[in-house]
Amino acid sequence: MNEDLYLRNPEETELGRRILKHSVELIYKLGFEDFTFKKLAQVIGSTEAGIYRYFENKHKLLIYITAWYFGWIGFQISYQTNNIEEPKVKLQKIINLLSSPIEDDKQTSYIDESLLHPVIVAEGSKAYLTKQVSANNKLNFFQPYKDLCSLIGNVILEYNSNYKFPKSLASTIIEVAHFQNFFMHNLSSLTDFTRKGKETEIVEFLNDLVFSCIDRN
Amino acid sequence: MNEDLYLRNPEETELGRRILKHSVELIYKLGFEDFTFKKLAQVIGSTEAGIYRYFENKHKLLIYITAWYFGWIGFQISYQTNNIEEPKVKLQKIINLLSSPIEDDKQTSYIDESLLHPVIVAEGSKAYLTKQVSANNKLNFFQPYKDLCSLIGNVILEYNSNYKFPKSLASTIIEVAHFQNFFMHNLSSLTDFTRKGKETEIVEFLNDLVFSCIDRN
DNA sequence: TTTTTATGATAGTAATGCTATTATTTAAAA
DNA sequence: TTTTAAATAATAGCATTACTATCATAAAAA
Numbered sequence: 001m002n003e004d005l006y007l008r009n010p011e012e013t014e015l016g017r018r019i020l021k022h023s024v025e026l027i028y029k030l031g032f033e034d035f036t037f038k039k040l041a042q043v044i045g046s047t048e049a050g051i052y053r054y055f056e057n058k059h060k061l062l063i064y065i066t067a068w069y070f071g072w073i074g075f076q077i078s079y080q081t082n083n084i085e086e087p088k089v090k091l092q093k094i095i096n097l098l099s100s101p102i103e104d105d106k107q108t109s110y111i112d113e114s115l116l117h118p119v120i121v122a123e124g125s126k127a128y129l130t131k132q133v134s135a136n137n138k139l140n141f142f143q144p145y146k147d148l149c150s151l152i153g154n155v156i157l158e159y160n161s162n163y164k165f166p167k168s169l170a171s172t173i174i175e176v177a178h179f180q181n182f183f184m185h186n187l188s189s190l191t192d193f194t195r196k197g198k199e200t201e202i203v204e205f206l207n208d209l210v211f212s213c214i215d216r217n
Numbered sequence: 218m219n220e221d222l223y224l225r226n227p228e229e230t231e232l233g234r235r236i237l238k239h240s241v242e243l244i245y246k247l248g249f250e251d252f253t254f255k256k257l258a259q260v261i262g263s264t265e266a267g268i269y270r271y272f273e274n275k276h277k278l279l280i281y282i283t284a285w286y287f288g289w290i291g292f293q294i295s296y297q298t299n300n301i302e303e304p305k306v307k308l309q310k311i312i313n314l315l316s317s318p319i320e321d322d323k324q325t326s327y328i329d330e331s332l333l334h335p336v337i338v339a340e341g342s343k344a345y346l347t348k349q350v351s352a353n354n355k356l357n358f359f360q361p362y363k364d365l366c367s368l369i370g371n372v373i374l375e376y377n378s379n380y381k382f383p384k385s386l387a388s389t390i391i392e393v394a395h396f397q398n399f400f401m402h403n404l405s406s407l408t409d410f411t412r413k414g415k416e417t418e419i420v421e422f423l424n425d426l427v428f429s430c431i432d433r434n
Numbered sequence: 435t436t437t438t439t440a441t442g443a444t445a446g447t448a449a450t451g452c453t454a455t456t457a458t459t460t461a462a463a464a
Numbered sequence: 465t466t467t468t469a470a471a472t473a474a475t476a477g478c479a480t481t482a483c484t485a486t487c488a489t490a491a492a493a494a
Contacts, residue, residue: 031347034348036450037450037452038450038451047472047473047475048452049454049474052451052452057451125342125396126343126346128403129339129340129342133403145404145407146404146407164422165409165425166409167406168422171400172389172393172397175392176392179342179392183385187354189363190362191388192385205381205385208430209386209430212430212432213425232440253482255480263441263442264444265483266444266483267440267442270441273483274482
């Protein structure tokens with residue numbers, strides 16, 4: 001994790017891990033706007049000032065959580081596509097992992113990925129939709145997102161080296177997987193997905209979308 | 218415009234129109250997070266309390282502006298595709314209008330669309346990415362977005378009545394047009410667009426994406 | 435002309451987003 | 465084992481934000 005995202009490394013201490021765990025839970029419960037360090041402090045039985053020793057402000061914490069998610073999902077993707085030869089199968093696996101609600105990864109005791117996924121879907125883009133985006137980008141806060149995008153872009157080129165927009169298609173896969181999920185649950189008339197929680201329909205849509213354009217060129 | 222979005226209709230009074238005009242300018246300048254009614258009041262030479270007579274809070278104002286944008290762009294699309302027969306040409310026109318920075322529409326003196334477009338690109342999704350999305354949706358705050366989505370979905374079906382995901386593809390066109398624009402300007406390594414401000418590259422990408430999948434099915 | 439309506443001016447309050455200080459506990463170094 | 469440093473808890477405080485309320489005045493309708 002990028003050291004400029006925190007003041008004290010939250011993964012190294014008990015309190016730090018409690019901050020991570022419960023901030024995901026509390027953002028899930030309240031939404032990022034109503035989430036405050038004071039409320040978080042109450043939940044974990046610490047103090048506001050205590051949390052400020054780890055994170056400069058709640059926006060940095062959101063960026064940290066988002067970066068953590070993209071790092072983690074990037075690892076999952078690398079790991080699960082590692083021994084796959086066919087780029088087509090790789091891409092399908094990627095679409096699946098990005099679209100489907102995730103089971104808790106037992107490896108990381110301090111973050112519940114099944115809550116992290118909806119948090120990223122609803123709040124993740126707020127990490128970069130700010131006036132500070134360029135400054136934050138210079139500090140490499142979005143590196144895990146960029147790495148994932150690059151990884152997916154390379155699989156796309158493996159499949160079809162003539163395709164002209166591998167990176168844009170990669171970021172489109174990530175974003176579409178997330179906001180179609182949000183729309184399905186909250187603004188369903190913006191989608192064709194009939195049943196809430198049926199993420200397989202998003203997978204079907206994305207597979208059709210992606211392979212249509214990279215099969216053709 | 219949905220009457221539940223405001224306390225007093227801002228389009229009907231001079232002060233109201235000043236609120237709209239300068240809120241777009243100030244959100245463009247400061248970003249939505251740093252935008253406050255107090256700052257806006259200073260800019261327009263009124264008071265905080267004066268603005269609260271028009272809008273309950275700044276989030277309602279953002280929803281209003283977003284709804285206004287989608288209403289306006291929906292009208293532009295209807296108007297400019299009105300006499301076009303070919304659904305293919307219609308869709309291309311739609312992609313163009315959604316992707317390109319917009320010249321100020323002289324018809325609407327109180328809103329500068331050339332500023333509104335980047336504001337929607339950067340801030341628009343915050344209008345619905347909240348815990349109140351379902352409650353707000355019940356009050357039809359997002360109707361103009363839904364109407365636009367439905368309009369585009371119908372053009373897609375005109376082109377190919379067998380395509381399975383017209384609404385999801387429609388919302389994808391809208392969202393992709395906006396966030397690829399944001400990425401191009403702020404996180405360019407997430408795209409393949411080499412030159413900032415070259416929205417024609419986004420148009421090319423989207424045309425390829427859209428027609429690939431609806432040509433095939 | 436009266437009366438409603440919109441605006442301006444001012445005050446005030448609870449919550450938020452911090453910073454600072456000191457005391458206490460915990461853990462590592464000597 | 466003692467010393468000392470580091471981490472945490474407890475508390476206070478402050479500027480700003482996000483509102484609400486009140487009252488005076490100006491302009492427009494009745």
